[in-house]
Amino acid sequence: MSAQGRTEAAGWAIDAHNLRKSFGGREVVRGISLKVRRGEIYGFLGPNGSGKTTTIRMLCGLLTPSGGGGRCLGYDIVRESRMIRLHVGYMTQQFSLYSDLTVGENLAFVARVYGMARPVELAERTAREMGLGARLNQLAGTLSGGWKQRLALAACTLHDPQLLLLDEPTAGVDPKARRDFWDSIHALASRGVTVLVSTHYMDEAERCHELAYIYKGRILANGPVDRIVAQSGLAAFSISGGRGLDDLARHLAGLPQVESVTFRGDEMHVAGRAGKALADAVHAACKARRLTCTADAPTLEDVFIHFMEDRPKVCGGEAGA
Ligand SMILES: Nc1ncnc2c1ncn2[C@@H]1O[C@H](COP(=O)(O)OP(=O)(O)OP(=O)(O)O)[C@@H](O)[C@H]1O
Ligand SMILES: [Mg+2]
Numbered sequence: 001m002s003a004q005g006r007t008e009a010a011g012w013a014i015d016a017h018n019l020r021k022s023f024g025g026r027e028v029v030r031g032i033s034l035k036v037r038r039g040e041i042y043g044f045l046g047p048n049g050s051g052k053t054t055t056i057r058m059l060c061g062l063l064t065p066s067g068g069g070g071r072c073l074g075y076d077i078v079r080e081s082r083m084i085r086l087h088v089g090y091m092t093q094q095f096s097l098y099s100d101l102t103v104g105e106n107l108a109f110v111a112r113v114y115g116m117a118r119p120v121e122l123a124e125r126t127a128r129e130m131g132l133g134a135r136l137n138q139l140a141g142t143l144s145g146g147w148k149q150r151l152a153l154a155a156c157t158l159h160d161p162q163l164l165l166l167d168e169p170t171a172g173v174d175p176k177a178r179r180d181f182w183d184s185i186h187a188l189a190s191r192g193v194t195v196l197v198s199t200h201y202m203d204e205a206e207r208c209h210e211l212a213y214i215y216k217g218r219i220l221a222n223g224p225v226d227r228i229v230a231q232s233g234l235a236a237f238s239i240s241g242g243r244g245l246d247d248l249a250r251h252l253a254g255l256p257q258v259e260s261v262t263f264r265g266d267e268m269h270v271a272g273r274a275g276k277a278l279a280d281a282v283h284a285a286c287k288a289r290r291l292t293c294t295a296d297a298p299t300l301e302d303v304f305i306h307f308m309e310d311r312p313k314v315c316g317g318e319a320g321a
Contacts, residue, residue, distance in 0.1 A: 003187050009087065013038045013163050013194035014059060016070030016077065021054050021063060029054050030217035031068065036196060036210075038162075041189050043211030044198035045304065051217040052198040053320055056165050059196070061089050061113070073163055086114075088154030093167040095148050097140025103132055103151055106140050107158060114159040130154040130184065146177025153184060157193075164188065166197040170204065182207055202301050213304060225300055232305060234298040235274035237282050240267045241291035248289055255281050260305045271302035 014036040021029040057063040060085030061081020212222040256277040286293040
């Protein structure tokens with residue numbers, strides 16, 4: 001069986017190993033291995049500059065890895081990048097369509113680039129499917145942010161790709177438009193399209209089947225959200241009861257066993273390494289201030305803060321200022 005056949009038989013849309021990339025002697029992707037099943041939505045998370053875009057660009061053959069390699073849709077990412085580009089839809093981090101063309105013209109242009117038959121008809125049909133039918137004749141530059149992202153998604157799905165690489169597709173988009181956008185992503189996945197999507201939003205991370213957290217060019221954790229949280233070894237508490245939360249936040253942030261303190265309206269969420277030391281310290285501090293403390297589930301955000309070397313301990317309250 002050919003290498004392509006083997007990868008497809010195993011059901012991997014992406015199968016990359018030990019990817020590395022250096023720019024001017026600085027290594028920014030430092031050994032990333034990634035397997036993504038067909039039809040899966042796979043999230044890519046990590047702070048700014050951690051190497052998400054660089055990895056995505058290597059996967060679709062736009063950047064040559066400095067080391068490692070792999071296959072995308074069964075094609076070698078170095079030697080068969082032309083085939084990958086034909087079967088992959090890549091939505092770049094910046095809106096990259098023509099502002100002075102209409103929605104319909106932009107889509108028809110992309111259809112022609114891919115050599116699709118009847119580009120105008122295809123553009124109109126895709127626009128309707130993506131809810132852009134009423135905006136066909138509107139200049140792309142005059143669309144709101146949410147509609148621009150939707151147009152960009154339409155443009156990268158027009159040639160019926162089997163794999164979508166979406167780089168922060170909903171950055172700066174309002175919650176309703178983000179929900180609609182994610183409904184479209186799930187609809188595409190249910191038709192068998194594989195989606196690799198980078199995001200900084202925790203709610204979006206939770207909508208992925210699996211995800212990888214990248215930090216300084218390396219994957220620190222990967223798998224389904226529940227497993228990542230369960231394996232983190234963190235415990236969390238919810239604290240409420242009125243005044244004194246700010247003082248408590250300052251106190252808790254100073255304790256070595258506490259990793260993060262997050263204000264949520266009138267409540268406070270505290271996370272740290274699970275164990276007696278954390279529980280005793282939090283309960284004692286709450287008792288002294290007559291505040292109510294209950295066990296809470298650690299969140300994905302707690303886990304990501306846990307991974308940061310220079311973690312910001314207090315989030316959302318005066319104590320964090
Ligand atoms: N063409 C390039 N030349 C030199 N350095 C680059 C180039 N592209 C990326 N870098 C550097 O590589 C590192 C990783 O960048 P990358 O864009 O992959 O991060 P990212 O995780 O996508 O970040 P963000 O969340 O801000 O989009 C950064 O330090 C960036 O400055
Ligand atoms: Mg990026």
